[in-house]
Amino acid sequence: xxxxVAVVAAxxxxxxxxxxxxxxxxxxxATEDITVIGKRPAVTSDTxxxxxxxxxxxxxxxxxxxxGLIIWNHPDPWNHIGTTVPPIRAMEGLAALGWDVIRLQRNxxxxxxxxxxxxxxxxxxxxxxxxxxxxxxxxxxIILAGQDVGGALSLEAGKKISGLYAIVAFAPNTxxxxxxxxxxxxxxxxDDWAQVILNYTWDQLEHLETERLFVxxxxxxxxxxxxxxxxxxxxLSRRGGLPFLLIDETSGVRGTAGADTPDFDAYASCMNLFxxxxxxxxxxxxxxxxxEIPLALAQMGVRPHGDAWFGxxxxxxxxxxxxxxxxxxxxxxxxxAGANGKTRPGFKTLDARVSGDSFxxxxxxDQVIRGMRxxxxxxxxxxxxxxxxxxxxxxxxxxxx
Numbered sequence: 137x138x139x140x141v142a143v144v145a146a147x148x149x150x151x152x153x154x155x156x157x158x159x160x161x162x163x164x165x166a167t168e169d170i171t172v173i174g175k176r177p178a179v180t181s182d183t184x185x186x187x188x189x190x191x192x193x194x195x196x197x198x199x200x201x202x203x204g205l206i207i208w209n210h211p212d213p214w215n216h217i218g219t220t221v222p223p224i225r226a227m228e229g230l231a232a233l234g235w236d237v238i239r240l241q242r243n244x245x246x247x248x249x250x251x252x253x254x255x256x257x258x259x260x261x262x263x264x265x266x267x268x269x270x271x272x273x274x275x276x277x278i279i280l281a282g283q284d285v286g287g288a289l290s291l292e293a294g295k296k297i298s299g300l301y302a303i304v305a306f307a308p309n310t311x312x313x314x315x316x317x318x319x320x321x322x323x324x325x326x327d328d329w330a331q332v333i334l335n336y337t338w339d340q341l342e343h344l345e346t347e348r349l350f351v352x353x354x355x356x357x358x359x360x361x362x363x364x365x366x367x368x369x370x371x372l373s374r375r376g377g378l379p380f381l382l383i384d385e386t387s388g389v390r391g392t393a394g395a396d397t398p399d400f401d402a403y404a405s406c407m408n409l410f411x412x413x414x415x416x417x418x419x420x421x422x423x424x425x426x427x428e429i430p431l432a433l434a435q436m437g438v439r440p441h442g443d444a445w446f447g448x449x450x451x452x453x454x455x456x457x458x459x460x461x462x463x464x465x466x467x468x469x470x471x472x473a474g475a476n477g478k479t480r481p482g483f484k485t486l487d488a489r490v491s492g493d494s495f496x497x498x499x500x501x502d503q504v505i506r507g508m509r510x511x512x513x514x515x516x517x518x519x520x521x522x523x524x525x526x527x528x529x530x531x532x533x534x535x536x537x
Contacts, residue, residue, distance in 0.1 A: 183243055185262045190223050190239040194231035203413060204277025204301055205270045206230060207263060208239040209286030211392075219243070224283055224306060224396040225475070226404040229452075232477030233408060235279075240266060256292055263293045267300070277301035277413065284309060284359070284392060288336065291351075294344030302411055304350045306395040308340075309333045309360050333360050334367075341371045348417055349380040350407055354394040355387065369421065379417035381410045381424070401452030401475035408477065409454075425531065432456070435481040436470035445514045445530035451475060455528055456483065457507070457514060463490045467497045469505060 189196060190208050199205075208223045219241045231237050240262055263280060270278050279302040280290040287308030294303045310333050341351075349372070353364045365384025372380045383389070389399045406424035409415060415431045422428075429446055432454045433439070445457040452475025458468035470483035486497035486505070493509040499518065507516040514530040 185243070185259075186241050187238055187266060188241060190237040191228060191231050194228070194237065196236045196238070197234065198236070199270075199274030199276075201234075202236040202275070203234040204236070204279060205275040206235050206237045206279045206281050206304075207266055207270075208237060209259075209263075209280070209282030209289045210239060210241070211282075211284030211286055212242070223281075224393075226306075226395060226400070226407065227281065229404055229408055229473075229475050229477040230411070233412075233473065236275075238266075256289065259289050260293045260296055263289070264297050267297055279304060279411070281305070283307060283395065287351075288333075288340070291337070291340035291344055294346050294349075295340060298345055300346040302348045302350065303344060303346045304407070304411075306352045307354050307357055307359070307392045308337060308351070309357075309392075310336050331362070334362055334364065337364060338367065338371060341368055342375075347379070348410065348422075349378060350383075350410060351380070352383045352387075352389075352395050352400075352403070353385055354392060355385045355390045357385075357392050359392050373421060377419045379419055379422055381407060381417075381422040383424075398450065401450065402448035403452075404475040405448060405452035405454055405472060408473070408475075429533065432472050432481075433470070435472060436483050437481070438468060438470045438483045440533060444533040446533055447528055447530035449526070449528045453479070453528075454481075455516070455530060457516065457530055459495060459509075459514075460488050460490060464488065465490075467495065467505070469497070469499065 190206075196202070206227065208227060210219060210221050210223075223237065223239065227237050240259075242259060267278055267280075278300055280293055280297070280300060281304035282288075282290040283306040285308075287305035288310050290303050291305050291308055294300060351368060353368065363385050365382065365386065369382055369384070372378060372382065383403050387403065389395065389397070389403065391397075394400060395404075403424065406428050409428035409431050410417060410422055412431060414434075415428070417427065425446070425448075432446070433456060436454075436456055438456055438458070440458060442461065443459040445459075447455050449455060454470075454472030454474075456468070456470035460466055465488055467486045467488035468483055469486060470481070471479065472481050473479050484499065486499060488495050488497045495507050495509075497505045499505050502519070504519045505516065506519070507514050512532040514532075515527065516530060517525050517527045519525055
């Protein structure tokens, strides 16, 4: 369980993260050209599929320099603007950490209508083609990722495309069988049809093949009114050899688009570590707040040898704290890359003032770290230059960490 309370700003300032709001759009007539961004081939309203750079602020590095390639699959809203919806914020974090990100665009007016699920085989064939092309260019690690329908397409493709480094699915669903469509302008899925979506999800989790798997099932998913976490965990655990990170409905991150909100940032940081090439996850379930800690601390450059604590800020910053044994001594304060991947991990050693379970240290002339131990938790605050105070909750690390 990740505990995140508020933003810790005691490390180098984070750059402002781009807005995740999708641009407003109206249903396009059949004769209108599709809106596209980034580098791509010529595209018209008659184009069924195409590929383009996903993030204009992150030009592709190429196979020789990138950590690998992520192929993003967009959601498919009822008004066909899925191609204009940018990848979620977590993809920008991975791009900042050195991953190339492209997107497979689907013209939903030509690929099966709402959701495009009737054309799933064609989409999977397109993804297979892109994977083959990426391998020919020299990419050694390839991730299929997506949100909503795009997440389900990524899972489905994992049943037929071998050798994938990872599959990442946010709130996956098939988008099929909606109540009131096409007459209802804002159709909602019925509970009965959501059961159909569940059956697809279970089949995908049972049969996909990948080196590691990330799946997010949000709390109060508007499109799938069923809790999927427990059954999914049971299916994946029975597979035995597959490393998987499952963020389920107990996370409190709400809504189909919940992964595109700040509430998801701590989990995004954990996901980034889970996907890192420097980490070799063990088979079975990967647990945030535990299994990623060795790599997180290695990135910071710290090695625990005392009273140590770890946690995440609400911006997804991994925070490390090591306290002196007595009433004075050196305090070690470390920080990670953050959900947006833009902060260079590091640490500082500071002179600490300790009084019982309370302690304080000067991080900078205008920044004071204050904390209090309470059982296995440390509640940490940092005074800011503007007079505000930020906080985070840290958990005690076992002595063998």
